[in-house]
Amino acid sequence: EAAVTQSPRSKVAVTGGKVTLSCHQTNNHDYMYWYRQDTGHGLRLIHYSYVADSTEKGDIPDGYKASRPSQENFSLILELASLSQTAVYFCASSDASGNTLYFGEGSRLIVV
Amino acid sequence: GDQVEQSPSALSLHEGTDSALRCNFTTTMRSVQWFRQNSRGSLISLFYLASGTKENGRLKSAFDSKERRYSTLHIRDAQLEDSGTYFCAAEAGGSNAKLTFGKGTKLSVKS
Numbered sequence: 007e008a009a010v011t012q013s014p015r016s017k018v019a020v021t022g023g024k025v026t027l028s029c030h031q032t033n034n035h036d037y038m039y040w041y042r043q044d045t046g047h048g049l050r051l052i053h054y055s056y057v058a059d060s061t062e063k064g065d066i067p068d069g070y071k072a073s074r075p076s077q078e079n080f081s082l083i084l085e086l087a088s089l090s091q092t093a094v095y096f097c098a099s100s101d102a103s104g105n106t107l108y109f110g111e112g113s114r115l116i117v118v
Numbered sequence: 119g120d121q122v123e124q125s126p127s128a129l130s131l132h133e134g135t136d137s138a139l140r141c142n143f144t145t146t147m148r149s150v151q152w153f154r155q156n157s158r159g160s161l162i163s164l165f166y167l168a169s170g171t172k173e174n175g176r177l178k179s180a181f182d183s184k185e186r187r188y189s190t191l192h193i194r195d196a197q198l199e200d201s202g203t204y205f206c207a208a209e210a211g212g213s214n215a216k217l218t219f220g221k222g223t224k225l226s227v228k229s
Contacts, residue, residue, distance in 0.1 A: 039217075041219075047221060048205060048219040048220055048221040048222050049205065049207075049219040050219070051216055051217070051218075054216065064216060065216070065218075094159065096161065098161075105166065106151065106163050106166040107151065107153075107163060107207075107217065108163065109153075109160070109161040109162075109163075111159070111160055112159050112160075112161075
């Protein structure tokens with residue numbers, strides 16, 4: 007049974023629209039992360055959280071917001087989607103800072 | 119420049135052969151992790167190392183414990199199912215607890 011689940015798995019959004027990517031983990035982990043993957047760039051950290059109701063900026067936070075309403079749930083919000091945000095987004099959790107990451111299956115976002 | 123540099127960027131192997139992937143870090147790292155991404159895009163954790171070596175079946179990883187500036191992933195007796203993209207990710211530690219990923223090594227194993 008998947009311990010980190012993302013939704014939606016795929017989405018087409020219009021430029022300027024709002025997009026919310028959701029992530030739910032059943033690992034009982036404190037840390038959760040959102041990464042984006044683009045060809046040639048590997049994975050880059052957007053936002054992360056180490057406790058409910060608190061989020062931290064990663065390496066590329068511009069254009070994104072994050073929300074951690076509970077230990078299990080972590081959302082990534084694109085208030086005004088742009089073409090450059092077309093990518094595959096991965097959520098992950100870990101039990102402590104930097105320890106083994108467990109990834110979701112990814113969410114493919116296409117902005118048109 | 120990139121903090122985590124992986125090499126090679128792509129690699130083609132015949133079944134049964136051995137090879138090694140490498141990650142170099144531009145700064146001292148506290149820990150390193152290795153992942154494999156399969157053709158469906160799923161990312162699977164292979165190893166987490168804070169020092170030394172770890173082995174799992176035909177895979178073995180090492181993290182330079184002295185200067186902590188590189189890590190290797192050895193693949194022994196490569197099989198078709200080893201194909202995929204391998205990523206290393208490292209954590210600098212201290213107040214910076216974030217993982218930085220390399221750009222990956224795309225491995226193709228052929229019969």
